Amino acid sequence: MGGLLYKDFLSVKGKKISLIILVLTLVFLVLRLLLPGGDIDMADAANQTDAGLYDFFLWTLPALFVFCSLGLPSIWTKSLISNDEKSKIKAFTKALPFGKNTYIASKYIFIAVSVYILMSVSLIWCEIYNCNAGKNQITDLVEALKSFLIVFASVSLVIAAIELPFFITLGTGKAQMIKTAILEFLFLLVIAGLFFGDLEKFEKVDLVAFVQWYKTHTFTVNLWAVLSPVFSTLLFFFSYKLTCVLNKNREVGIDE
Amino acid sequence: MNKTEKRTEIRNLLIYFAVTFGISWGMFFAFLLSGKPFINDDGSMGNMADLICTLGMLSPAAGVIITRHLTKEGYKLMGENSLMLGIDLKNGKIIFYILALLLPWLYSELGNLMSIIIQPECFDTEYFKTAVDDVRTVYFYPVMAFVSGVYFSFGGLGEELGWRSYMMPKLIKLCGLPKAVIIGGIIWGIWHWPLTYAGHNFGTEYKGYPFTGFAAMAVLTVFMGILLTYVTIRTGSVWPAAFLHAVNNASPSILQFFINPEKISGIMTDRIVSFIAYSTPMIIISIAIITVFCIRQKKISVSVKDGLLT
Numbered sequence: 001m002g003g004l005l006y007k008d009f010l011s012v013k014g015k016k017i018s019l020i021i022l023v024l025t026l027v028f029l030v031l032r033l034l035l036p037g038g039d040i041d042m043a044d045a046a047n048q049t050d051a052g053l054y055d056f057f058l059w060t061l062p063a064l065f066v067f068c069s070l071g072l073p074s075i076w077t078k079s080l081i082s083n084d085e086k087s088k089i090k091a092f093t094k095a096l097p098f099g100k101n102t103y104i105a106s107k108y109i110f111i112a113v114s115v116y117i118l119m120s121v122s123l124i125w126c127e128i129y130n131c132n133a134g135k136n137q138i139t140d141l142v143e144a145l146k147s148f149l150i151v152f153a154s155v156s157l158v159i160a161a162i163e164l165p166f167f168i169t170l171g172t173g174k175a176q177m178i179k180t181a182i183l184e185f186l187f188l189l190v191i192a193g194l195f196f197g198d199l200e201k202f203e204k205v206d207l208v209a210f211v212q213w214y215k216t217h218t219f220t221v222n223l224w225a226v227l228s229p230v231f232s233t234l235l236f237f238f239s240y241k242l243t244c245v246l247n248k249n250r251e252v253g254i255d256e
Numbered sequence: 257m258n259k260t261e262k263r264t265e266i267r268n269l270l271i272y273f274a275v276t277f278g279i280s281w282g283m284f285f286a287f288l289l290s291g292k293p294f295i296n297d298d299g300s301m302g303n304m305a306d307l308i309c310t311l312g313m314l315s316p317a318a319g320v321i322i323t324r325h326l327t328k329e330g331y332k333l334m335g336e337n338s339l340m341l342g343i344d345l346k347n348g349k350i351i352f353y354i355l356a357l358l359l360p361w362l363y364s365e366l367g368n369l370m371s372i373i374i375q376p377e378c379f380d381t382e383y384f385k386t387a388v389d390d391v392r393t394v395y396f397y398p399v400m401a402f403v404s405g406v407y408f409s410f411g412g413l414g415e416e417l418g419w420r421s422y423m424m425p426k427l428i429k430l431c432g433l434p435k436a437v438i439i440g441g442i443i444w445g446i447w448h449w450p451l452t453y454a455g456h457n458f459g460t461e462y463k464g465y466p467f468t469g470f471a472a473m474a475v476l477t478v479f480m481g482i483l484l485t486y487v488t489i490r491t492g493s494v495w496p497a498a499f500l501h502a503v504n505n506a507s508p509s510i511l512q513f514f515i516n517p518e519k520i521s522g523i524m525t526d527r528i529v530s531f532i533a534y535s536t537p538m539i540i541i542s543i544a545i546i547t548v549f550c551i552r553q554k555k556i557s558v559s560v561k562d563g564l565l566t
Contacts, residue, residue, distance in 0.1 A: 120408070
């Protein structure tokens with residue numbers, strides 16, 4: 001199993017990505033230490049200071065990192081399977097002293113470990129932001145982001161739980177086609193919304209109001225933080241079981 | 257274990273200590289010299305202190321990675337002389353994973369109960385209404401601690417990869433289990449000292465600051481170390497220890513919301529004294545476990561000799 005995980009780690013260019021994340025984290029840490037935040041009211045545009053602007057600029061970095069981390073496991077799903085297909089690894093795995101289910105489990109474990117690590121690094125990014133931030137609404141927003149990290153990680157797991165059975169069972173060709181079709185459909189929905197929807201509600205989007213909501217709804221936030229990982233972990237496990245059942249009597253992952 | 261093996265293990269351990277203490281103490285002392293507050297005026301931990309603690313918790317893992325690279329021990333995930341990152345729930349081992357989640361809850365509730373028994377005046381049935389933003393949070397607080405303990409266990413994992421998966425097996429090999437848990441616990445306690453000096457766990461306003469704090473930290477780490485070593489040995493994995501550590505750090509007690517700090521008086525206002533009262537159940541549980549350990553010592557030594565800790 002360790003060997004399979006290491007192979008998957010290499011197949012998604014894990015060493016390169018780890019190094020990039022490490023360097024980016026260090027750069028962000030240096031930036032945060034060099035650019036201290038300030039205790040100001042972000043809503044008061046007339047009294048903005050450089051410190052306030054630093055906070056405003058820097059908070060986008062952990063936010064960006066969190067959302068990129070959310071998408072990475074989904075991107076890796078394809079790489080994990082396609083590399084196996086390319087190198088005809090199935091014939092090789094057949095000769096190894098473990099069953100088909102171990103191979104499937106390795107894919108699930110790899111994604112779960114990736115989500116765990118990316119979520120942990122995201123939390124470190126939020127803490128780096130906070131370490132030199134001022135007391136203002138942006139800092140509260142990062143606190144909210146931190147509280148929702150566990151929910152974001154759950155979403156990432158749910159996406160992987162849906163994608164993996166398709167990729168492992170149908171192969172990357174068909175699965176990628178289905179994924180693209182779904183994404184295109186969602187994209188069309190967004191476009192349709194932009195053309196025919198009520199765009200005025202986007203004008204009402206107010207991050208300060210969101211922070212206020214977050215502060216007054218701690219129970220709801222905590223409930224989400226508890227229930228979403230439980231739900232996503234169960235779904236992830238059932239997805240694994242389903243993939244095992246679907247591939248019981250066939251060659252796993254061979255592109256048909 | 258022959259002399260050469262013994263010398264190699266000691267050398268590897270010394271490299272690990274030098275690297276880990278070098279990285280973490282470097283950070284801790286840089287923080288102390290920066291003059292930033294560890295504790296805010298409202299009693300919460302400062303943001304910079306929070307980051308330093310998080311990064312500090314990861315430094316034993318960094319220490320292990322660097323040490324294993326320098327000593328060419330490799331990065332095996334499971335088995336003898338490994339990172340102990342494998343998860344095996346079979347043969348009843350799942351019980352130790354559940355135990356790792358429930359044990360901190362049990363001893364923290366008992367610890368708070370002990371504080372209430374010693375000073376019943378501090379028990380305030382109305383206090384929880386002011387202690388949290390939403391009173392409903394109180395009742396599922398332990399569940400929140402379990403979930404965050406599992407999902408945000410990377411800090412605990414960072415420390416346990418160093419102390420439990422690297423240091424303890426080597427110490428057990430070198431001096432046997434009972435001595436190893438004491439020596440390992442004290443080393444782990446000493447590692448915390450710069451933070452204890454800054455005000456971590458006990459603040460700075462207690463009798464005999466900082467030396468009584470240093471001693472209390474060493475006591476805490478020796479007994480916590482017993483629990484963490486126990487679950488690591490029984491499962492052959494560092495994960496239960498990481499979960500136990502993370503849940504313990506999340507203080508999963510409901511009773512804590514019924515202890516009004518303003519009503520605490522006399523000797524219990526001293527953080528070291530209240531800490532000893534709070535930690536008593538955990539210490540008793542640890543002593544019970546080390547007793548079982550000592551009885552089984554021979555069996556475990558044989559397993560270690562055979563190359564497996566379980």
